[in-house]
Amino acid sequence: MDRRSFLKNSAIGGAAAGATALAAPAYAQGNRTLTLVTTWGRGLAGVHDSAQYYADAVTAMSDGQLTIDLRAGGELVGPFEVFDAVSSGQADLYHGVDYYFLANDPSLSFFSQIPFGMTYMEFNNWFYHEGGRELADELYSIFGLKAFPAGNTGPQAGGWFRQEINGPEDFQGLRFRMPGQGGEVLGKLGASVQNLPGSEVYQALASGAIDGTEWIGPWADEKAGFQEITKIYYPAGFHEPGPNLNVVWNLEVFDSLTPAQQSIVQQAARADNIWTMSLFMANNAAALSRLQQGGVQVREFPDSVWDAFGAAAKEVIEAPIAGDEFYKRVHDSYMASMNSSAQWASRSEGEFAAQRNRILGM
Template sequence: MDRRSFLRTSTVGGAAAAASTTLAAPLYAQGNRTLTMVTSVPDGFAIFDDAAQLAADRITALTDGQLTIQKMPAGSLVGAFEVFDAVSSGQADIYHSADYYFLNQHPAFAFFTSVPFGMTGQEFANWYYHRGGHEHHNNLASLFNLRSFACGCTAMQPGGWFNTEINSAEDLQGLRFRMPGQGGQVLGRLGASVQNIPGGEIYQALSSGQIDGAEWIGPYADERMGFQEVTNLYYTSGFHEPGSVLTLSFNNDVFESLTPQQQLLVDTVTRAVYADNLSLTLAENGAALARLQEAGVQTREFPDDVWNAFGAAAAEVREENMGDPIYAEIAESYFGSLAESASWFDLADGNYMDQRNRVNAG
């Protein structure tokens, strides 16, 4: 059976389906359990770790301690980029990370964090919860003995921090820049030397001159990282991650051992964390950017020819992956949902926001 056929016949039912099952209670239904959650960032990292901590706290509290989530930050049990293998193999029970760190496992994991010129955080939620995205996520995850849930969203991520201005696409040649995921592949296609550095190591790499620039999450999280201490050039709009999603993934055997009620609770908590995390970053970014500007940070926008270069390279990278049937199936679903969402947004919210900005400015 090929992977495409396997995906169509594999079990993808969510927690709601689990809650209605008539099967016998799982082995671990009674008693308290401690589950180990490994993460890809250090403790206290704004937005990213906020989502992991909130999920751990809510699951622990709402199960009245029947499930205690022990969060272990990057480096305490495994490295930042080793969490996927640790949970897939059973070394740990859960990971909280960004799935585009694991494109070496399958390129389609990009869709469950962000792809260039893809979905905003709200558009992703539309697809994930109402147009089959979560089912696609679990079909893919099941190939690696995982059960996955969107669990946080960092919203639009800026173009990043640079030690020199980008005035044309030629300025990207040889630029040593930290950017993971498909965005990094696109940037590499344009001549940059792309570095996939864990979040906890970015500041040191930037301040030491190991890299010429880096993107992270947004003004609130970036301010906490201290990048403004190294450079004052901040490109506030990026092509690479218009709505970056974070993931909570269980070892599938562990998830199946939970009671139906506990499975449903995990689904409910992760949905709440997604909404809370998205609103947290959007609430904090404006004030954080104002503080950065007061401290001397200069905001910049990429010129049109750079945007055009990003777009052309992104299309090439996407097309090169379409030969994989799993990738192609998920891409069709993802971009189909995006087209639906965008068509209404342009007519409604988009037009309203343009008019609101015009009226309020006048």
């Protein structure tokens, strides 16, 4: 029995649920300092900035009642340890991307990113208006957590390679850094997939421990310095068209906040979500131009590779459905919402953008 089923069915879980239903809220008094841990190394462009934005926003909006003490990945706990640290109460909240924690529950993939999944706006449509938030509450509460979208990088690049990719067979034996279900897709194509924190990727690529990597996109990749190691770059990727970053609170800590403070931490997350997305989009085009001027060779995967990505992605995404009723519910809700959003967007924004770019020569 997995942890989710155990907690739902155990006497401890039932007793806790009963106590929660009967007890009156107990709000902490006075000013509080809360510890925020992250999956990001300090200074990683965009993602660490997003965590810092959230910390600063909560402190400012609460007029100092809530001070958020940000500890970057490795400063209190390791980047991949933040989920357990907040769940256990070692820290109060974390900022990160939850496909790092699929071993806890595969359904977390839908609240971070699945291959060929939702864009930034499609995710927001689902989360805020088509059932995503309710499913998130159900899932995260099992681990004693409360999650809010708090950033998005926009479409992530296919990555950096030492050799050009001409067909699916070129992934055979390739040592490549890619987390989440995207990494599982490359594994099906024969790659040796590595799941490394962002702060460790440059050294792994420079030392030859890996043959290639994806990170985020031109601006963050340039800041990380991958162009110093290899010059072959694929701007379009299949794995993360709109990866959602979360701020995730320990549920008991969140429940101890006053209603006004709870509203503040939620509204700060919404502000962070918009600010982070626009930060990446504002910087990526200029960064890609600089990379090309510096000798980076921009490539696109051939159709045969895209087809292989698609076939493998379907297997990876659907694999847990048969044995996991909750995963199936989240999957079906996610897919229905994405289909609805995509149909409208293709008829409206998609057609407009194509005509605008044609008329203006963009």
